[in-house]
Amino acid sequence: MAKPLHNLIKKETAWKWTEKEQAAFKGLKQAITEAQVLTNANPDKAYFLETNASGAALGLILSQWQSDGQLLPIGFLLESFKGAEINYNTTTRNFWLSSTPWNTGISI
Template identity: 35%
Template sequence: MARPLFNLLKRDPEWRWNAEHQDAFEAIKESLLHAPILVLPDPDRPFSVVCDASDLAIGCALRQADAEGRERVIAFGSRQIKAAEKNYAVHDKELLAMKYALVQFRVHLLGSKPFVIYTDHASLCTATQSPHLSQRMARWLSFFAENNFEVKYKPGKQNALADALSRRPDYELAHGTMVTSSIPDRIRASYASDDMCAALLKDLGSKDF
């Protein structure tokens, strides 16, 4: 949802605010006003985590069942896939989403009761038992060992919460708008008309400075 806004923070692209960014901004504001409403964690109840990955982003959510057995969301997490991570195999991207979830929710999960991580990538259920691990996976699995959890498979259709955080299929540029302002020119003119600022600018431009 926030991907268009994060793209504005990149160093190279020219900063342009267009309809795509405005729509993302309005969608974020709207989502903060409606369900699902986040709840406070209960340390006496077990947690569950859902996570997912796509070619665009990774997403996760920390949940807990209430007294009536309804799954309630405690926290969300998502971020864009980095350039190097786009080259990861699907399996590694899904494992990356799991690692990201454990880092994001570490304050709740570390030392908690045994919890479940749900993924729509079935091979992750046996990832720790693989005899052939890459160096990356070995590092991640050593990090996972700090937590007491079980990985369970949940088909993508049933994992809509994390799936929605990790992918948006409708990214298309509607139109671009160039933002112009006379403020920088007015500031420069004001500097030139101010005696103290004009003297300072003259000194800064001197070869002897």
């Protein structure tokens, strides 16, 4: 979602705001304003980890089930692929994501 905006800060890219950048900005603004509120981690509850990798980025959501049955997020991670990672196929990206130790400060 943010790739058009990330591209604007590259040294070799001229600053040019088009409909593509505007759409990315609007999408990010909407995602931020409508995002779920994070909850505090409870070490006595099990953690639920969701991962996803696309052609441009990877995503991770760490959540916990609450006593009322809701699954609430504790943290999010979204990162664009860089360098050689851009050439990985989807299977390799998902494997890489699932096998990478993320420093969340929480042991799972």
